[in-house]
Amino acid sequence: MTKSQIKLYYKNVMADVIGDEHGITHNQWVDLEKKVEPLIPLMMKEVVGHQRHPNITPTRYGLLPANEQIVRDVKKHVEELRKGCHNLVVLGIGGSALGNIALQTALNPYMYNLDDKQRHGPRLFVFDNVDPAQFDSFLRWVVESNQLDKTIFNVISKSGQTAETASQLLIVRQMLLDKIGPEGFRRQVIATTDAKKGTLRTLADQAKLRTLEVPDDVGGRFSVLSAVGLFSAAMCGIDIDALLAGARDVHKRVSNETFKDNPAAINAAIHYHFYHRGKKNSVIMPYAYALKDMADWYRQLWAESLGKSTDLEGNQVFIGPTPIKALGATDQHSQVQLYREGPNDKLFTFLQVEILDGESELVIGPAPDGAPELDYLAGKKMSTLLNSEKQATEFALLHDKRPCLTVLFDCVTPYTVGQFIFLFEVTTSFVGALFNINPYDQPAVELGKEATFALMGKEGYEDFAQEIQLKTEIDEDYLV
């Protein structure tokens, strides 16, 4: 395990680099420091589950402070289930899927599911949608290739009432009962859910399923370092102790009460500052395929935590930066034209990895005789090209006075990924504190859920269903 720390590099948001109109001036920086530093101890309270404001119900971040019992439980189940398991299927959505996907893409090889030699654990499939064509394609494969009793289904839902996950579970349950009976159902399913109450807990206890716990005070989008994210990671051979060690080490760094030594406070201050200067889009752009889905995980963390219509005093604010995921170098040929020449309304966060190579180093071959214009590439490492492209793109953005942050990784390991996750969880809380909003609730998700209940014919929602139909039925006059 490399004991390397990830670092935040923030010079390229400063007025010295991109000018006064778009950058942070010295005086503005001093003001930010004055505002943020006294808040650090208050903001850190939330990280361990204490309250900062009476209108906040705090959340803990995954396993911090470490809950060793949960790690032991995860490892016990992994030990029992891993042998003979060819496929692991996660049924979950939002915070019960995005972290699982992100860990897998970051820490296992690109060809993991396809190449038996590169895979040390079961194939992983995460279904976080209710698309029948997609889900049916998977189920047909698993049934027709007779792998049902070699496939573990990990259903993840704190309540069990999430319509998407519940419907997946009811389909899988029926299929397992039909094909391999109640004992097969019991054997092949493990539920990650509330310790005591809720639909999935009841269902799991009745069917005597294996279970793991979603701790009471850990919110969905902050749960990747709990059993929610750790079980699938450990099943697929990821070192979860190193992940947690990374998170714990960052916990120390973000607890530092001196602004200039606290990466979460600085990161949050910069995001807060630019939001209020009209840069309401926050682009996260990893220059590493491995970190691609970390950007998607961040997208939920940021949007659900910070998109709020009212502040803690109940004033209407309609606040919230829009997170946008991009990928280098790919999106240089898709988004950079807009990023440079479009409105200067974005703050960029690059993720850069010094050692990008995997198992072996990839070196570019010689150019053929007829193409001397490619000689400059010959003999160079592909990783040198990717990192040069990051530097070149940042240079071009700075030329057009666009503010850029970079998170530097030595390499992508469980230890650095654990650091990244925890740093951005804490940053999110800090930005929430600076916005004076509650970063732990998601009240706007409720109406859509209720409307779905109504449209699916749930009892008691008949009038509401009619209201929705009336409001959304197609009016042919507006169809072209």
Next chain:
Amino acid sequence: MTKSQIKLYYKNVMADVIGDEHGITHNQWVDLEKKVEPLIPLMMKEVVGHQRHPNITPTRYGLLPANEQIVRDVKKHVEELRKGCHNLVVLGIGGSALGNIALQTALNPYMYNLDDKQRHGPRLFVFDNVDPAQFDSFLRWVVESNQLDKTIFNVISKSGQTAETASQLLIVRQMLLDKIGPEGFRRQVIATTDAKKGTLRTLADQAKLRTLEVPDDVGGRFSVLSAVGLFSAAMCGIDIDALLAGARDVHKRVSNETFKDNPAAINAAIHYHFYHRGKKNSVIMPYAYALKDMADWYRQLWAESLGKSTDLEGNQVFIGPTPIKALGATDQHSQVQLYREGPNDKLFTFLQVEILDGESELVIGPAPDGAPELDYLAGKKMSTLLNSEKQATEFALLHDKRPCLTVLFDCVTPYTVGQFIFLFEVTTSFVGALFNINPYDQPAVELGKEATFALMGKEGYEDFAQEIQLKTEIDEDYLV
């Protein structure tokens, strides 16, 4: 082939639905119609490659008017190469990859690469990055499983000088020469490039590679319906004639000079209108996994075409909506909190599919005895749930006065996908015309390319390299 037309539904952007502050009022609509209708014939000129303004070099859209020779060429190569081909690898980036990926996700099963029974053609891999860990993972698999002579590499680049694609090609070329010799290299590689000039053309002619043509007047992001996108699609069993038929049918509809009957004119007018009312983010949100990567294709089309610093008269405008891809129902548990409660700065475009089921219909199983709260789901189709969620989410967004468009598909087929591609290509041109900018160039991509040359040590760029290093070298004072 279903002869069904896709439709644009636009009632839910109107003031009647979401109020005057955020919706389009009757008078505003009349003004838009007056502005846009006279421009339709002018705008349509560009679609077939004519000039609207002296500062524009027009582009054609793929194969329209149909170039039958290219289709014949594609089919001839497919016929020769398909047999015995287990893997097709596309090496390309931007417009030479996004359309290929989008067609594959839309029109082939989710488990295509993994399930031999569901696959009728080679596995498809598209590499549009220069990540060494990712590329090496693939190359190790293909070499160690002895599939090199069953793998076709389709390298796509108009010039052949794109650093990413060139470096991939030089790696693959060296590997093929080492493992199966010059004849193997010739046999396993097909180049899609300029008919006459450029690095890749020279290289292909020297090595006597098979080639397909990128027509002269078709720009990268408008090229999916040329040999660029059609070859990989046809190799993987997609009906390219139906794709093109869809595009041709929409060509007729968007040529209609009456505003109210022209879906591209209406779509463009709405996007233009909201941009100037401060809704600068354009969210595209398919409610179908199959259309997920169409959103990514749209992202390039929109950003590169419409993100421009200067208008046609040379005035500085820094214009351009920011395209954002989302996916229903998944992102209800990630982005909808922000979409409802954050700033009202987004225009939403949903893609909705009436018949979502694939090979078989997926029906939700009965709820177990202990969970009567799930009874409402039992016996319902999963597709009913997904479409109800779309309706519910739109209802919730309208409740918060957010403007919503929907593109309605009967089902996802080559014919409807061809329509969608062409409708959005023309819409993009129309928005460009309304913005009074050139939608066919991408001048801002150049600086990053030059900077990459410099950092990679290309001859003649030594001074520039020094300038970049100076500007971007890490300053430890800003590292935390």
